[in-house]
Amino acid sequence: MENIDSETISFIAADWGTTNLRIWAIDVNGDVICKRTSDQGMSMVEPDGFESILVKLTEDLLSNNWVMPVVICGMVGSKNGWMEAPYESVPSNVSKPKRIVSPKTKDPRISVKILPGLKQRFPEDVMRGEETQISGFLRNNPNFSGCLCLPGTHTKWVAVENGLVERFQTSITGEMYNILSRYSILQLTLDMKSWDQQEFLDSVQEITKSPDLLLSMLFRIRAKSLLIATVASPTTAVLSGLLIGYDVLSAKYFWQNRPIYVLGEEKLANLYADAFSFQKIDATVFNVDQATVLGLISAKKIAFELNTYS
Amino acid sequence: MENIDSETISFIAADWGTTNLRIWAIDVNGDVICKRTSDQGMSMVEPDGFESILVKLTEDLLSNNWVMPVVICGMVGSKNGWMEAPYESVPSNVSKPKRIVSPKTKDPRISVKILPGLKQRFPEDVMRGEETQISGFLRNNPNFSGCLCLPGTHTKWVAVENGLVERFQTSITGEMYNILSRYSILQLTLDMKSWDQQEFLDSVQEITKSPDLLLSMLFRIRAKSLLIATVASPTTAVLSGLLIGYDVLSAKYFWQNRPIYVLGEEKLANLYADAFSFQKIDATVFNVDQATVLGLISAKKIAFELNTYS
Numbered sequence: 001m002e003n004i005d006s007e008t009i010s011f012i013a014a015d016w017g018t019t020n021l022r023i024w025a026i027d028v029n030g031d032v033i034c035k036r037t038s039d040q041g042m043s044m045v046e047p048d049g050f051e052s053i054l055v056k057l058t059e060d061l062l063s064n065n066w067v068m069p070v071v072i073c074g075m076v077g078s079k080n081g082w083m084e085a086p087y088e089s090v091p092s093n094v095s096k097p098k099r100i101v102s103p104k105t106k107d108p109r110i111s112v113k114i115l116p117g118l119k120q121r122f123p124e125d126v127m128r129g130e131e132t133q134i135s136g137f138l139r140n141n142p143n144f145s146g147c148l149c150l151p152g153t154h155t156k157w158v159a160v161e162n163g164l165v166e167r168f169q170t171s172i173t174g175e176m177y178n179i180l181s182r183y184s185i186l187q188l189t190l191d192m193k194s195w196d197q198q199e200f201l202d203s204v205q206e207i208t209k210s211p212d213l214l215l216s217m218l219f220r221i222r223a224k225s226l227l228i229a230t231v232a233s234p235t236t237a238v239l240s241g242l243l244i245g246y247d248v249l250s251a252k253y254f255w256q257n258r259p260i261y262v263l264g265e266e267k268l269a270n271l272y273a274d275a276f277s278f279q280k281i282d283a284t285v286f287n288v289d290q291a292t293v294l295g296l297i298s299a300k301k302i303a304f305e306l307n308t309y310s
Numbered sequence: 311m312e313n314i315d316s317e318t319i320s321f322i323a324a325d326w327g328t329t330n331l332r333i334w335a336i337d338v339n340g341d342v343i344c345k346r347t348s349d350q351g352m353s354m355v356e357p358d359g360f361e362s363i364l365v366k367l368t369e370d371l372l373s374n375n376w377v378m379p380v381v382i383c384g385m386v387g388s389k390n391g392w393m394e395a396p397y398e399s400v401p402s403n404v405s406k407p408k409r410i411v412s413p414k415t416k417d418p419r420i421s422v423k424i425l426p427g428l429k430q431r432f433p434e435d436v437m438r439g440e441e442t443q444i445s446g447f448l449r450n451n452p453n454f455s456g457c458l459c460l461p462g463t464h465t466k467w468v469a470v471e472n473g474l475v476e477r478f479q480t481s482i483t484g485e486m487y488n489i490l491s492r493y494s495i496l497q498l499t500l501d502m503k504s505w506d507q508q509e510f511l512d513s514v515q516e517i518t519k520s521p522d523l524l525l526s527m528l529f530r531i532r533a534k535s536l537l538i539a540t541v542a543s544p545t546t547a548v549l550s551g552l553l554i555g556y557d558v559l560s561a562k563y564f565w566q567n568r569p570i571y572v573l574g575e576e577k578l579a580n581l582y583a584d585a586f587s588f589q590k591i592d593a594t595v596f597n598v599d600q601a602t603v604l605g606l607i608s609a610k611k612i613a614f615e616l617n618t619y620s
Contacts, residue, residue, distance in 0.1 A: 171525035172525050
């Protein structure tokens, strides 16, 4: 680990999801001093194991002389996580979460706050973690009105009005990509290690014309490869294009005639932006790591109000 | 095994798919004398292992005094099967297959014929096995014009005109059901052993209203169960309803204003018929086992033309 002076750290920000734990040490200026990632996601951790994993990953950042604030978003706040932080309802001011919880810790060097997720009753939907990314985006874009897209295992489409989350919609696009490429007949056909951008765009076009044919177009990938003796197998770009194209179309209600920002891992976010360009629509990519950190900085201020850090 | 007089057997009919092998001993009247099933599907068999599996399953039905005709349809005729029977192109008279192949056998008691599948060039599509079921249906319904639905792992929608297969469309509906229930987040939520017919119909209705929301509605199953504390978990009927509802809608071109028959395993075929009833459309279920046998009887006549059996 790096040699870091713990006195320069203002607090520790963390995003603890199902499969990963990421932490950032933040200084008084809101800058990131260091970033660490662990594969000890929520699903890998025993109910009473969260504290020790966190302490182990941050040991050298802690001090015996004061209590380090730790602010965490993500699935760690779910029923099966460290401690349940109840969902807040939309419409929601995600920049000012209220239902923050604070699990008891044995280690006197840390004070932990876990942020709530969001829920929507009609139609039923939930998120945990993305609300903090949205808050981070809004820190840089207060009073934003428009559509946010947060692509991933469970892609979130979000309607924001004057800085408030009004409504959202989740699709299992990323999960579908994973299970189709691992377990379906497509694994026999697709070249899982290659990418062809033109195939991606062609597939976006194909599904955009006929969104009712998703399950048929998936089989057509297989049929094509049986019937047409081409040198190269189709790449994962075909599967990605069909699913992302379908996803974008399914969220038309959210983005039509609205400013659009995509908050996601760079490569994936750019694919969504490409799918929008294909429809002659501009979508701007916003760095999701930055959004997460900014969101946790906002939340830290709320969660530890007595501190003057802003 | 039953005690069967091999002299009463006119030929052996077989459907050798990816996961199963089914055989029927047929008498001179076209009646089934016995039926056997093995889990030695094509994917389980070494390239040179097909003959011995077949002989083992039919040993007591064979005679040293004459050569038993064996007619087989299904994936066994694919590139990775016993011997490749090239696809025939649509439009096709499936009752009179031409590209039948005859693998050399060591056992002098059998003569094997493997039936070809069907291919379609625009849009690209293929089938193997279903063409024989269609042929069997047409044996009872010559000059049929209308839509045939053959639900399964890869559901086939077929347009028939005057007894000819004009066009077809495959969807990976069954495969999607399998991988979603095994590998997706829904396995945490759905009660995989229960069924609720009303949930099925509600889900058909839901997806029929918004076919562009399939990937969102799949997540909504999860969100609902997190947000609404009901006693019972949603059943597999929800997943089935969304997928079958989407499948039916995707094939509207095939069935709209046309007579519809569903050829499938009883429970599944009835679900498709239920999904049609929901749209106030009649679909008739036709026994798929019977269709397979009838199709193999038609093919046997073609494949062994010197025989007088009809």
